[in-house]
Amino acid sequence: MQYLSEYRDADVVGQYLDEIRRTVTRPWTIMEVCGGQTHSLVKNGILQLLPEQVRMVHGPGCPVCVTPLYQIDKAVHLAMEHGAILCSYGDMLRVPGSKMSLLEAKAAGADVRILYSPLEAVKIAQENPSKEVVFFAVGFETTAPANALSVIHAQRAGVKNYSILTSHVLVPPAIEAVMNDEDSHIQGFLAAGHVCAIMGIDEYYPLVEKYNIPVVVTGFEPVDLVQGILMVVRQLEKGEHRLENQYSRVVRPEGNPEAQKVIAKVFEIEDREWRGIGNIPMSGYELRTEFGAYDANKKFSVNIEKVSESSECIAGQVLKGIKKPFECPQFGKKCRPQSPLGAPMVSSEGACAAYYHFSQAMEEV
Amino acid sequence: MCLAIPGKIRSIESQYDGLVRMAKVQFGGITKEASLEMVPAAKEGDYVLVHVGVAISIVDEEEAQKTFEYLKEIGEIDELIEHTQI
Numbered sequence: 087m088q089y090l091s092e093y094r095d096a097d098v099v100g101q102y103l104d105e106i107r108r109t110v111t112r113p114w115t116i117m118e119v120c121g122g123q124t125h126s127l128v129k130n131g132i133l134q135l136l137p138e139q140v141r142m143v144h145g146p147g148c149p150v151c152v153t154p155l156y157q158i159d160k161a162v163h164l165a166m167e168h169g170a171i172l173c174s175y176g177d178m179l180r181v182p183g184s185k186m187s188l189l190e191a192k193a194a195g196a197d198v199r200i201l202y203s204p205l206e207a208v209k210i211a212q213e214n215p216s217k218e219v220v221f222f223a224v225g226f227e228t229t230a231p232a233n234a235l236s237v238i239h240a241q242r243a244g245v246k247n248y249s250i251l252t253s254h255v256l257v258p259p260a261i262e263a264v265m266n267d268e269d270s271h272i273q274g275f276l277a278a279g280h281v282c283a284i285m286g287i288d289e290y291y292p293l294v295e296k297y298n299i300p301v302v303v304t305g306f307e308p309v310d311l312v313q314g315i316l317m318v319v320r321q322l323e324k325g326e327h328r329l330e331n332q333y334s335r336v337v338r339p340e341g342n343p344e345a346q347k348v349i350a351k352v353f354e355i356e357d358r359e360w361r362g363i364g365n366i367p368m369s370g371y372e373l374r375t376e377f378g379a380y381d382a383n384k385k386f387s388v389n390i391e392k393v394s395e396s397s398e399c400i401a402g403q404v405l406k407g408i409k410k411p412f413e414c415p416q417f418g419k420k421c422r423p424q425s426p427l428g429a430p431m432v433s434s435e436g437a438c439a440a441y442y443h444f445s446q447a448m449e450e451v
Numbered sequence: 452m453c454l455a456i457p458g459k460i461r462s463i464e465s466q467y468d469g470l471v472r473m474a475k476v477q478f479g480g481i482t483k484e485a486s487l488e489m490v491p492a493a494k495e496g497d498y499v500l501v502h503v504g505v506a507i508s509i510v511d512e513e514e515a516q517k518t519f520e521y522l523k524e525i526g527e528i529d530e531l532i533e534h535t536q537i
């Protein structure tokens with residue numbers, strides 16, 4: 087097995103879709119939390135192939151999208167005014183801040199670098215001892231171990247000119263925020279497989295009980311997604327609500343204990359502001375005080391004003407699955423990936439951007 | 452950006468005076484370095500799921516097979532239920 091091509095097999099996807107059609111008798115609304123899954127559902131055309139009764143809505147799980155504007159402004163400021171070497175993941179650098187994106191800052195002369203891994207940023211810091219290197223550390227639980235590990239590597243190697251600007255978010259509090267919204271009609275969840283690979287599945291039992299909803303931990307390939315959807319639909323049709331694990335080849339019930347240890351060593355849980363949603367209590371990671379020397383927020387005193395988002399954007403409703411991107415009056419008009427008005431249009435994993443790219447591709451066909 | 456993909460460990464070496472295990476991991480045609488610090492049990496030949504330069508899980512071969520057996524299994528179980536009801 088290569089663990090990739092098999093899970094993209096059109097025949098297997100077709101068999102699962104047939105089984106979903108045979109199983110479903112009533113309309114159901116299911117949310118996939120993770121932006122990677124949204125992207126895969128749209129890109130592989132699965133949304134079109136599902137029976138009408140299965141309505142997929144897309145959750146807030148795109149870390150690039152939910153990073154507040156002022157954080158991007160802060161990163162731009164560090165690159166432009168403090169002369170720091172500012173590094174991050176590619177998607178993050180493209181997101182416009184209130185004045186410019188990090189890539190635009192680069193065009194204006196700042197030293198901004200796209201990295202594959204935060205561990206590379208520590209090497210850059212070692213090679214440039216006279217410069218400050220800042221890694222813009224965004225992500226969900228999946229990315230937290232790598233970001234934490236970079237701090238540990240820096241500490242181990244005695245690197246003092248490295249710090250991270252964190253904007254880390256957590257999935258379970260986001261599910262709560264979605265379910266607590268009285269306009270929410272979600273009846274089942276696909277939980278993000280890679281988040282659970284780190285954290286395990288235990289955190290989802292209380293959510294299943296509290297909201298009486300089926301939750302199926304699901305992978306990212308087309309076969310994974312259709313199997314996950316079938317598992318949710320089967321539970322819904324039988325009136326059950328349980329936690330199931332579709333992605334058992336990667337997700338152990340206890341998660342990855344080594345990764346959890348590293349996270350707990352470096353980060354602690356704090357309240358966090360989500361772009362498009364607002365403050366969610368205890369929903370993100372912040373560096374522990376012991377690691378203050380690696381915290382860009384403490385290292386550089388930056389006072390960035392919070393800017394308000396466009397009032398025409400209905401991102402909050404899109405991110406909570408209450409409205410679909412097409413239902414936004416600005417979708418594809420004033421709001422496009424090149425000039426996004428709000429969070430879900432900024433990264434290809436955001437629901438609005440995923441729909442936009444897909445509708446463009448359909449027009450070209 | 453939450454992309455994590457499975458690749459095969461080709462070789463393992465230690466860095467930082469043996470503190471850190473790094474692997475060369477092959478994804479189809481390309482090979483990349485990944486830290487094995489989160490998967491201490493990983494060995495050459497294993498498939499690991501790599502996310503931003505860090506291996507986060509060893510792919511379990513036996514469990515992987517279940518995805519392809521699931522449909523057959525639920526078919527058989529449903530049949531069993533139908534027969535019991537008769």
Ligand code: SF4
Binds near residue numbers: 400428430431
């Ligand atoms: S289409 Fe644009 S304006 Fe509308 S909700 Fe999405 S991001 Fe906001």
